[in-house]
Amino acid sequence: MSDPHLRRRLLGTSMFAGAAIVAATALMASPVSAQDAQVEDDSQVDDIVVTGSRITRQDYQATSPIVTVNQEDFQATGSVTIDTLVNDLPQFVPSVNSTSNNPSNGGQANINLRGLGTPRTLVLMNGRRVVPSNSDGTVDINLLPTPLIQNIEVISGGASAAYGSDALAGVANFILNENFEGVQFDSQYGVTDRSDGVTESYALTLGGEIAEGRGHLVLSLGHSSRDQVFNRDREFSAISGPSGTSPLGSTTFDSNNLPNLTLVRTYFNDATLTNTGQFGFNNNGSLFSYVRTRNFQSPGGIDYDGFANPGVSDYVYNTGPLNLNQLGLDRWNAYVGGRYEINRGAEVYANLLFTEYNSANELAASPAAGNVPATGFRVPVTNPFITADLRTLLNSRANPNGSFLLNKRFNALGGRRASENYNVYQSTVGVRGELVGLRDWTYDVYAQYGRVLRTTLQSGNVSRSAVQRLLDAPDGGNSLCAGGFDWYGETELSAACVNFIGRTAQNLTEQEQSVVEGSLQGSLFELPAGDLRFAGGIQYREDVFEFRPDASLAQINPIVVRADGGSTGGSEIAGFNPGQRLVGDTNSVEYFLELLVPVLSDLPFVQQLDLNLGYRISDYSTVGKVSAYKADLDWQVVDFLRIRGGVQRAVRAPSVGELFAPINTSFPSVGAASATGISGDPCDTRSSFRLGANAAQVRALCLTQGISASAIDAYVFTNNQVPGITGGNPDLTEETSDSFNAGLVIQSPFDNPWLAGLSASIDYYNIEIQDVIGTIGASAQLQGCFNARGENPTYDPNNGYCQLFVRDALSGNISQAREVNGNLATLKTSGIDAQFDWNFGLADIGAPDWGDLNFNLVLGWLENRERQDAPGGPFTNRTGTIDSVFGNTFPEWKSLSSVNWAYGAFGLGARWRHVGELTQFGTAIELGSADYFDLNGSWDLTDTVSLRFTVNNVTDEQPIVYSPGVQANTDPSTYDTLGRRYSVGLTARF
Template sequence: MIDTTYRRRLLGTSMFVGAALAASVVAAPAMAQTSQEDTVDTIVVTGSRIARQDYVSTSPIVTVGQEDFQSTGSVTIDSLINDLPQFVPSINSTSNNPSNGGQANINLRGLGTVRTLVLMNGRRVIPSNSDGTVDVNIFPTALLRNVEVISGGASAAYGSDALAGVANFILNEQFEGVQFDAQYGITDRNDGATESYSLTMGAPFADDRGHAIFSLGRSTRDFIYNAARDFSSVSGASGASPLGSTVFDANNLPTNAFVRSYFNDATLTNTGSFGFNDNGSVFSYVRQLGFVSPGGIDYDGFRTRSTDYVYNTGPLNYNQLPLDRWNAYSSLTYKLNDAAELYGSLLFTEYSAAQELAASPAAAATGFRVPSTNPFITPAIRSFLNARPNPAGSFRLDKRFNEVGGRRSTENYTIYQGTFGVRGDVVGLKDWTYDIYAQYGRNERTTLQTGNVSRSAVQTLLDAADGGASICAGGFDPFGISNMSPACVAYIARVSQNVTAQEQTVVEASLQGGLFDMPAGEARFAAGIQYREDDYDFRPDASLSRVNPTVTRADGGTTGGSEIAGFNPTPALKGTTNSLEYFAELLVPLLADMPFIQSLDLNLGYRYSDYSTVGGVQAYKADLDWAVVDSLRFRGGYSRSVRAPSIGELFAAGGTTFPSIGSPSATGLSGDPCDIRSSYRQASNPNAAAVRALCIAQGISAAAIDNFVYSNQQVSGISGGNPNLFEETSDSFTVGAVFTSPFQSPWLSGISASVDYYNIEITDVIGSVGASTQLQGCFNAQGQNPTYSNSNGFCQLFVRDPLSGSVQGAQEIQSNLATLKTSGIDAQFDWTVGLADVGAPDWGNLALNVVIGWLENRERQDVAGGPFINRTGTIDSVFGNTFPEWKSLTSLTWANGPFSVGARWRHVGEMRQFATTTDLDSADYYDLIGSWAINDTVSLRATVNNVGDEQPIVYSPGVQANTDPSTYDTLGRRYSIGLTARF
């Protein structure tokens, strides 16, 4: 519901503005058509509300067009966006776990997708998630004219979310004619086929007073499994295996003497994980002692790559997600007179995507308890139970349920957005124009999940005196490969369906024009008011939202918790936010026609936003544009931007997560610091004793501390929102220069270049501290806890299970953290030359484009007063945390008449794996592009991407599939061909 106060204010202001403008419309006479020669268009470039003749952006900006997208051979827009140095690739088409439901979100400056504002034709777009991010899959690629990307805060012009900058997707709404486009692509391994088809029509009508366009497109993308690539076929190490395993309770451990005698190893401890061989024997995860493999890459993949036993979950994960998408877009304009042009548009997208994971695991917090009376306990397992102080006590069971099948999440989206408005000249005011529009969008998402397992059903089978045989045929033997009957599979398997509905309503009125003449030129002004409301409603399947009560058993064990093992349970979420915003912008020409000052303009902007959540906030900017001479111009400015917390960040209820912490390392900082094999516990660490004491203070028993090992690479966590959040604030500073050649030489006349420095600092950053960061901070990895106190803030974010000592409940809860900083330089160089002009044969033209990004600094401070952690030139195991110092995109094109041939070079600089001494080489990919205009109607194009079939840089722990699939090319060499016919 819209707050009554907001409704009154909105209606009152809108009625005043609307009445004044409507009067102008009624009073304006119909004007005769002006010839094209007499018309001087005004242009609005992303970042400003003021239209100017011969406008040049005062902010760092990069523009890519339709041909650039076609050269990638991809069916999704984000492929090219992520190649640009200004972006840090985030979750995309090769991101399976974690995945965002097949969406394509973009991340400017690596400051987070939530801080990159995405626009379409200068207007907001319906979000795709509770955090307000936009899925760029929804845009009609056939109509895409270009994308303008502006760096630095832009809240003064566009409102919240624009802390990192803006990506404005501009559609060609003046298209005329009929165009058919088709494209097909496939990889060098004959998989991952992509297809796209589009039909676009546009025409003027009513003596050119109106214009209508319609575009319909279909695109598909086939999936690729990790198993299809050597680098990823062994990946996703997990302690949860179909064989089953246990970690004995710390207060009921088998004796060390028995464990060492069983495995004939004098150094083995009793605190590690022990697995169940299919022949009834027991094996040790530590050093894989006694392991009897059933065979296959899933069991044997890591045997030579890991000291501990881990199961290979990677082969049946997706390397490329499938996609089946329909896009439709239509727009209509009709000019009543100079004072009123009606316009409207409708965007519609429907698509499906999927995520595929290994079979459901249940471990640690989601594992089970097996009574000592279970009839399937083998003699070898019984000997371990009898070696405990309490042989009759139950014990923990971790298990992966391959019989139920892999976990598959199929996402179905239906998205539409409609806009209707009126714009025109304000009669009686010199070159003043107005624009009033209303916009409504809705995003419906249905998620179907298979492969889930009911924990209560499994526990019932385990507790049954006959092992569950009376419940389902054969019962459930958890020790070794279970080979459950179809009846037992049906008894424990669960299919779930989640439904999400998201709506956005925007009403805006604005006007702009010239104020008065000054000695240096005309002062111009723009102002407006906007009301925006966002509604979000997530309705999870009842099985995923249900949490069984946790009960402490007589033996000290626990049962209960989440009802589902498989896809992480997510509570329901419903919320509404709204804002009423006022904005104004002023262009002041300061100086002109002076020595070394051709023109000097000042652009000021201000926005006041009143949010229903955080109250009133302010954003403002000041930009300078100094044209020295025709060929040299300097630009720069300062902006204060804000971002109000989103619905999900505010209101999301706590959900279960399983964040990765990596394996213990004697040299790195991954894994559990309390593990005796970690660098924290090594004798060479002068603080090893303090680490040991802190581990005991957290609950690891003194009897277990000197033998404690944790073999899993994941811990249990809790994610959720925080209703006490307040807004983020950023300060951005940019300064740069633009050069266009003044030279007459044909070698030099086609040169243009720009270089811009940016510096962005965000305070009160909304985010969560990941489990791995919590452990590093608690154990003073970068100076966060020098006294090794358990009361330190990082230590308070997690607890340890009193029985096993493992980390549980890592609180990845949203909060206002401290500060995020980034700075660097963007440079662009363009050069064109006609071969005949430089004395060569008349064989056409050459064009070179180079875009380079240099990252000077990337730092994050998690808590106020804490140390800044420098991430410049590093990569880690989280999407969006890839910060190469150098990144570039270079293209060289030769064109001669109907033919063109081009080459692209994509470069990602070398990086160091964060918190290690491991250096990763740079990655270089080369693409070839060619086109042939057969005649005025038909043209062909072809691409070869990753000509050298370069494989991705692999490292451990990677983000996914032993690498970062959003940063590095995981598909290998691939080809595409396309045809465009225009009539």
């Protein structure tokens, strides 16, 4: 927060309004567009509007908690994407961003206010909606023209009365400098301490008056890039992503057709080895046991040996090295905006945003694993690549002629890479002006259209049917492609066989949003305490979404029961998740109004008391009519004290994807079983469920669900993912939230130079969302079914949680977790935001005149964060916990503080990013706090040219690691994974 003069002037009216307050010139006004024009000359200030309201008024102040950051704050991060700064703020829970490789959202940057979910954070640009990039309505802020972003205003709490659907958690309003004048060139280069992760950005901005001052034009062109960084390039993540599916290949014998136990124990020279039927294939033709990693012959390299602890731990493969720690980016932005005043009653304006960028995520080679037709392969006993050791175990089964399961990771095809291309434009055309003859009334009518075209090119996919043909061929597939498919141990495929089984897929996603809105506002009449002001209007909005998957990803092969008892079929592709075509649209007609009622003024302890009322009714094509409202109070007690607060009802209509998404295959994480935690499969004999006080009831429930009596006391689940399905629900209803906020804004009443620049604000917020649209995740399904928190005290197999997943009859493994959308129960969060500013000139306090100092602290305390998955069910308290899912890290304390010194042409600053202590969810494992320190500086070489530098994470603090982390043994959205890094920049303005 690096502009003490601006902050000192504005914090007297509203600490969090800060740089959010803007003014229109006397010849123009834009009552519906927050921050549509910036103050150029204090003598020209007329009416102003703040984010969260449609009313314009002189000296208007924010009644909702609001925090503002600006371009200088962004430059202090040394980043080329704006989400880096946003996620540093305590109000946000970092979600999908530049370090989100798996899970990934194609390189997008999505923001998550209050941790209530990215679809519940409404993103605006100059007070108007931004075209979404996802079927759930989430906006990708990579689309925004970074060089022109002047301020970012964030308000917490429901804002649907002002802006409509989606603003349940609040609003992030990105304000562009459309009044820019002159020519400015900006460049920046950054690199990490390990000489990787290079970032570059270049921008050219031009602007000025036209038509003898009756109009204005601005043009900005920008290019930025970011190099990818692999997990293998950092010590903490080089060994990560444990998986039971290895390039060596393995089998899990059917639980009703296990090999002879005595033979197994003799082979592995282990008289206590359990007969799980899980065996891997060494390159020398021998077998190794997944349980306690018996007889493992390592091919070498950390991919194979990273997790191996022979004789102690179960075998898992290291997928981490080929995953990305930081996603690459190559982005072009262009923005042009202009306005022209025809007369006092009509000013036409228009703007066009264009963004194109490329990104990619990369995963380890495609795995095909599991005990269900949709994931694994069946190998007939006639296959020529069966070795003598494996043949001996096969022949010892009750049915020696039965096929067996093959799990395999296809390293011969290389890693899975999804290359993304986004092509985006959004245009706005409107007219606004005064209603001539009416006292200070203005109108604004505009039409807006946006379109996002996303092209995804996937490589590394494997055709299941082609692999099965090779396995079933009597010659091992040599007649189909040169050399055939030797699946035993590490596999080298000929180019012909790579082409035979490999598949490249291309998906297309197209999203369009159209908005037409008309509004007017002004003074109705004068009351004793001031003008009663009104704003109102009507809006039509339409969202259209279409996802067109590659034909191979949409193909589902019929499930065929083989003569030997096994089955094949299901999804055609192994690798990236398959997908089905999704087409849908929604539209709404919305009416809104707002009143600013001056209640009292010029009384003892009541300089001004205003009531702000808002109401919106929306008629959706999907859920029908819904309404939202707000009632906010603003009380200026004395010059130095202001009290603000209010209540809001907000709504969010279900999106196209939530309503109409077809059933798709997924592989959700459930974690690994442990004796102390509640992750993993509860039926695993190593889990706390099987070892706890209710072990007998857990065992009985596992048997009822399908684990065979012969396998139940030796059952282990060596993977951390299960097969699942996702999908929409056309019967969804809207979400509703009720929020309450109350706060104080204080500016120092003292003239003492030490204290004159001291100001602070503190706000309490409480948000509760009902009928939350979402899914019960696979991990929560398992925990609920097995009574982790009292969800199923009788261990009833008909319990609702138990009905959400099914097990495979042969292996007992979970074969399908149904994560289909529904209106769940309740989501709650509450806490306190505080901001403190203190600035003074050294000369003013009697010290040598060596410049000015500015101190800033933005602090967040999370009082409560709870979720209820089903009506009447228990609330899960997530306060102070971290999980294995993006956007589910909720530290009790989080802060961003800075100190800045300015002296003439020089400036120095330091930032402190603090993430409080956390407990790993479901365990007693405590993770310490994380503290990152950054330095920045600037030097004005001339009146027009300046240099700047940053050093981020000065102490090279490494991320806190835990297992199972989101990815790379940590939560890369919460913790700094790149280490120390540097950037230098140059700005020339003429």
